[in-house]
Amino acid sequence: MKSPRFFCKNSQLDAAGSPPRSARFGKTLRGLSLLGLVVMVTVSAKQCPSLPENCRDYTAIDVGGYSLFYKEQGTGGPAVIFLAGEDDNITVWRKVQPEVADFTTTIAYDRGGVGCSDEGENPRTANVVAQELEAFLDALGLTDPVILCGHSFGGLFARYFANQYPDRVAALVLVDATHELIENEMALNLKPQSLEKQDLEYGIYFGITGRPGVWGEYYNRYNTYDMVAANRTLPNIPLIYLSAGKYDPGQVPAQQANVADMIKEELDEDQASLTPQGQLTVVSNTGHDIQIEQPQAVIDAIQQVFNTVANP
Numbered sequence: 001m002k003s004p005r006f007f008c009k010n011s012q013l014d015a016a017g018s019p020p021r022s023a024r025f026g027k028t029l030r031g032l033s034l035l036g037l038v039v040m041v042t043v044s045a046k047q048c049p050s051l052p053e054n055c056r057d058y059t060a061i062d063v064g065g066y067s068l069f070y071k072e073q074g075t076g077g078p079a080v081i082f083l084a085g086e087d088d089n090i091t092v093w094r095k096v097q098p099e100v101a102d103f104t105t106t107i108a109y110d111r112g113g114v115g116c117s118d119e120g121e122n123p124r125t126a127n128v129v130a131q132e133l134e135a136f137l138d139a140l141g142l143t144d145p146v147i148l149c150g151h152s153f154g155g156l157f158a159r160y161f162a163n164q165y166p167d168r169v170a171a172l173v174l175v176d177a178t179h180e181l182i183e184n185e186m187a188l189n190l191k192p193q194s195l196e197k198q199d200l201e202y203g204i205y206f207g208i209t210g211r212p213g214v215w216g217e218y219y220n221r222y223n224t225y226d227m228v229a230a231n232r233t234l235p236n237i238p239l240i241y242l243s244a245g246k247y248d249p250g251q252v253p254a255q256q257a258n259v260a261d262m263i264k265e266e267l268d269e270d271q272a273s274l275t276p277q278g279q280l281t282v283v284s285n286t287g288h289d290i291q292i293e294q295p296q297a298v299i300d301a302i303q304q305v306f307n308t309v310a311n312p
């Protein structure tokens with residue numbers, strides 16, 4: 001198996017590294033078997049003198065002229081690939097990945113222009129992100145189907161990838177994933193002033209603090225919604241949708257919160273029904289970041305689909 005070539009551009013990162021976690025777009029609007037041996041390349045300060053400290057424990061791999069950074073733990077298969085939400089990075093899986101690594105290979109990665117990774121191909125739409133993920137899996141030598149675990153907007157990308165590359169996906173775990181119709185439904189059913197403040201705040205936040213990939217995903221979100229809406233068919237694989245039991249409508253006024261809740265519940269049910277094996281699980285006493293607030297729920301869901309596909 002070929003060794004990954006190491007690139008260290010990463011000039012987009014400032015000394016502080018990736019931006020801190022904060023309120024995200026999704027909070028208010030949505031919700032191995034390794035074939036052969038892959039030689040791991042450990043990032044060091046000597047190789048990347050300008051690399052922020054929080055990125056130096058990760059591995060960089062070339063996916064076609066630029067590098068994605070990732071963290072791998074565990075052995076065995078099928079491998080679990082973690083896709084973070086908008087403006088999130090590898091660290092968002094810190095409470096889940098080590099536990100899942102007890103029974104299989106796990107890989108959390110930063111998409112192009114997000115977290116520690118180099119700026120990727122543009123525009124940052126679902127099709128480009130899917131092609132990037134395909135190149136990432138190829139570079140790692142992962143030819144067997146994998147389990148995709150996507151949070152928030154990462155869940156939307158996971159769905160699109162499963163549609164475009166059905167032979168490469170063994171199962172899906174969607175963690176309070178964004179639905180492609182969420183903004184349309186909110187706009188149709190809520191008063192415009194209910195969403196005006198949050199839209200302005202998120203636009204300003206991403207424009208000021210976000211890395212290029214974050215901006216690209218956010219400002220191309222309507223293009224991504226259209227792509228996913230036109231490509232909803234999924235292979236007949238295990239799917240678990242984890243829905244936040246304490247949905248936070250954010251800036252939506254209290255008198256309209258029930259409407260926002262109903263919209264999200266209907267869209268969560270829709271995503272859970274995308275495959276005959278789909279299952280909806282409402283996680284009580286948790287907000288949008290289930291993997292942080294109730295990590296065991298995510299671990300259990302991954303274990304369930306893993307058992308199904310590893311022991312057919």
